Amino acid sequence: MITRKRLxxxxxxxxxxxxxxxxxEGIKQAGRYLVxxxxxxxxxRRRCGVICGRKFSLLAVRRNRxxxxxxxxxxxxxxxxxxxxxxxIPRRPISRAKRPEVTxxxxxxxxxxxxxxxxxxxxxxxx
Numbered sequence: 001m002i003t004r005k006r007l008x009x010x011x012x013x014x015x016x017x018x019x020x021x022x023x024x025e026g027i028k029q030a031g032r033y034l035v036x037x038x039x040x041x042x043x044x045r046r047r048c049g050v051i052c053g054r055k056f057s058l059l060a061v062r063r064n065r066x067x068x069x070x071x072x073x074x075x076x077x078x079x080x081x082x083x084x085x086x087x088x089i090p091r092r093p094i095s096r097a098k099r100p101e102v103t104x105x106x107x108x109x110x111x112x113x114x115x116x117x118x119x120x121x122x123x124x125x126x127x
């Protein structure tokens with residue numbers, strides 16, 4: 001049976017207080033395409049938020065593409081990520097990156113953050 005990897009409303013960080021908690025308690029991992037901040041979760045859910053402001057780009061289409069790449073990579077890795085809270089911040093080189101490259105880097109950063117097994121970091125999902 002095929003399990004569907006879907007993003008639910010509950011998978012997203014929404015409140016400023018949640019973002020502040022992750023920033024205060026989290027461990028920052030930086031890569032070429034993104035910065036991941038990983039913090040322990042007070043509940044039993046893995047939740048993620050993406051921050052992409054005008055500092056990244058003045059053009060909304062570039063900011064939206066960066067957000068889509070990060071959300072899609074999180075969606076693919078979600079079943080393997082242990083319970084945590086996560087903030088993803090794109091860096092400018094992500095504008096020229098393809099989705100598999102972003103997913104691969106996110107897997108490595110999450111493994112360094114201690115929330116993703118090494119087997120998944122070595123070979124992230126391709127779909």
